[in-house]
Every structure is written in structure tokens, then in C-alpha cells.
Amino acid sequence: MSTQPIGIFDSGIGGTSIFKEIKILLPNEHTIYLADSENAPYGNKTPEEILQLSIKNTELLLDMNCKLIVVACNTATTNAIKMLRAIYNVPFIGIEPAIKPASLSSKTKTVGILATKGTLSSELFHNTTNLYRNDVKVIEQDGDGIVPLIEAGKTLSYEMKTLLTSYLKPMISANIDYLVLGCTHYPYLIPLLQQMLPNHVKIIDSGEAVAKQTKAVLTLENLLNTEINMVTHKFYTNKNPQVLCNILDKKYNVEVLEF
Numbered sequence: 001m002s003t004q005p006i007g008i009f010d011s012g013i014g015g016t017s018i019f020k021e022i023k024i025l026l027p028n029e030h031t032i033y034l035a036d037s038e039n040a041p042y043g044n045k046t047p048e049e050i051l052q053l054s055i056k057n058t059e060l061l062l063d064m065n066c067k068l069i070v071v072a073c074n075t076a077t078t079n080a081i082k083m084l085r086a087i088y089n090v091p092f093i094g095i096e097p098a099i100k101p102a103s104l105s106s107k108t109k110t111v112g113i114l115a116t117k118g119t120l121s122s123e124l125f126h127n128t129t130n131l132y133r134n135d136v137k138v139i140e141q142d143g144d145g146i147v148p149l150i151e152a153g154k155t156l157s158y159e160m161k162t163l164l165t166s167y168l169k170p171m172i173s174a175n176i177d178y179l180v181l182g183c184t185h186y187p188y189l190i191p192l193l194q195q196m197l198p199n200h201v202k203i204i205d206s207g208e209a210v211a212k213q214t215k216a217v218l219t220l221e222n223l224l225n226t227e228i229n230m231v232t233h234k235f236y237t238n239k240n241p242q243v244l245c246n247i248l249d250k251k252y253n254v255e256v257l258e259f
Contacts, residue, residue: 002225005030005232006214007066009057012040012151013237013244014185015072018095021211022070023233026218028225030232032064034259037239041147042075043116043183050118054080058088060259067223070214071095074115074183074206078122091217097182098204099129103136105202106178110137112171115182117142125182139174141167143183150185153243156192164189168196181205188247 006026008019012035019033034057036042042050054076061069070093071077071084077094085092097119102111119125120140129138149160171179179201181187187205194203218224233252237244241254248254 001067002223003030003227004065004067005032007032007061007064007069008072009034009036009061009069010072010184011042011075012037012147012185013247014147014150014183016244016247017184017187017205017207018070018072018210021207022214025211025215028228028231030225031234032061032066033233033235034060035235035237035244036259037151037237037243040151041116042073043118043147045118047079050076050079051083054084055087056259058084062088062090068093068214068218070210072184075118078119078124091221093210093214093217095184095206095210096128097125097180098206098209099138099180100132102178102180102204103132103134106136108175108177109135110139110174110176111178111180112139112141112176113180113182114141114143114167114186116147117144119182137174139171139176141171143167143186146189147183147185150188151243153246155188161192164192164196172198177201179203
């Protein structure tokens with residue numbers, strides 16, 4: 001099984017931010033990436049819909065012989081990963097907003113989190129936030145509209161800047177010193193966010209931590225690929241492939257697949 005690929009799925013192209021971190025830390029691992037852009041964003045769907053989409057993606061990756069599955073979507077993690085682990089006999093790596101490091105490091109005792117409605121309203125998110133909140137004020141902001149703009153290739157557009165201005169204003173007024181990105185699409189906004197936020201505000205996403213956890217689980221389960229072969233990275237989408245192509249290295253091909 002060690003030579004089988006790592007499966008990664010997201011509600012579109014955002015999870016490629018996780019793929020890039022995994023590729024850096026685990027350069028010997030094959031990967032298969034599913035961009036469920038046809039159903040993006042997951043954040044506005046019901047928990048039942050999110051679970052069914054997650055099951056669909058998981059079963060497709062298992063059909064492709066994946067040895068481990070990274071749920072590269074905060075909304076799918078917080079709403080579905082518990083059930084996925086109960087149903088399938090394969091390791092799952094999930095993604096949670098990095099509330100813990102932000103809360104522990106904050107000097108102003110105020111942190112902001114930009115996430116989808118599906119993540120912010122989930123039981124897992126509330127449990128995690130309450131665990132690490134302590135005396136820190138957490139300002140939650142639903143990033144409604146961000147994912148569709150990124151999926152449409154409008155990451156640096158006027159519409160995006162206008163949207164982010166309205167979302168960041170209350171956080172800046174409250175003197176946050178950390179902004180937690182609670183969606184794997186959002187790291188692609190970091191250059192823009194750095195321009196819009198005061199210099200002292202640090203931005204945290206979960207990509208590196210997820211890659212480290214993936215390596216730890218593969219090591220624990222004796223699933224690390226120790227063969228030195230040509231590594232393959234396959235990408236599938238069920239919508240316009242051009243947006244995914246635009247953020248990937250040109251050496252990668254993106255195939256359109258109905259799922």
C-alpha cells in the first residue's frame with residue numbers, strides 16, 4: 001500500500017494550498033486531487049448535503065486506490081470527518097482553523113477568524129474555539145462570496161477588495177493581532193490581505209500543520225512511500241479546468257471528470 005497515492009479533495013481549487021504543502025514535506029508521495037467545483041461553495045450547504053458530497057468524493061478516491069485521504073476543506077472537515085472515519089477503514093486527515101496558536105500567541109487578546117458559514121456554525125468549530133478561547137476575544141466573520149470569486153478567477157478583483165474591506169473593518173477596529181484563515185481557498189488571498197491589514201497583524205493558515213500531520217499518520221501506519229520512482233500528481237475537476245490550471249505549475253495536467 002505504501003506506493004498508493006494520497007487522496008485530497010476540496011469544494012474546488014482551495015485545497016491546492018494544502019497539496020502544495022504536502023508536496024514540499026512529502027516529495028516522494030503520489031497524489032490525486034479532486035476539485036468539486038461544480039458544488040462549490042460547501043459553506044452554504046446543509047450538514048447533510050456536505051456529508052453526502054464528502055462521501056461521494058471519498059468513494060471516488062478509494063476507487064482510485066488512495067491509501068489516505070486529506071479532507072482539504074474546512075467545512076467538510078468540521079461537518080463530515082467524524083462520520084467518514086466511522087464509515088471507512090482508511091486514515092483521514094482533516095483541517096481545522098488554527099485558533100489554538102493564534103489564541104496562545106495573541107498579545108492584544110483579540111483574534112479574527114475568516115471562515116465559511118458551514119465552518120463557523122459547526123459543532124467541531126465551537127468545541128475547538130471554546131477550548132482555546134480562554135480570555136481571548138474571537139471575532140468571527142463569515143466570508144460569504146469569497147469562494148465563488150476565487151473559483152471564478154477573480155482573486156485580485158475590485159469585487160474581492162470591496163468584500164474584504166467590509167469583512168476586515170470590524171476586526172481592525174477591534175485591534176486584532178492575528179487573522180486565522182478558516183478555509184483552504186483563503187491562503188490565495190494572503191498577498192491582498194497583507195496590503196489591507198496593519199503591519200502587526202499576523203496571518204495564520206493550516207497548510208503546513210496539515211502536511212506535518214499527514215506525514216505523522218503515514219509514518220505511524222507504515223504507509224510512507226520508500227520507493228524512489230517518478231512521482232505522479234493527478235488533478236480532476238468537474239467544472240471549467242482553466243481556473244485550476246491557472247494556480248498550478250504548468251507541468252500538471254487537469255482532467256475533467258463527472259463526479
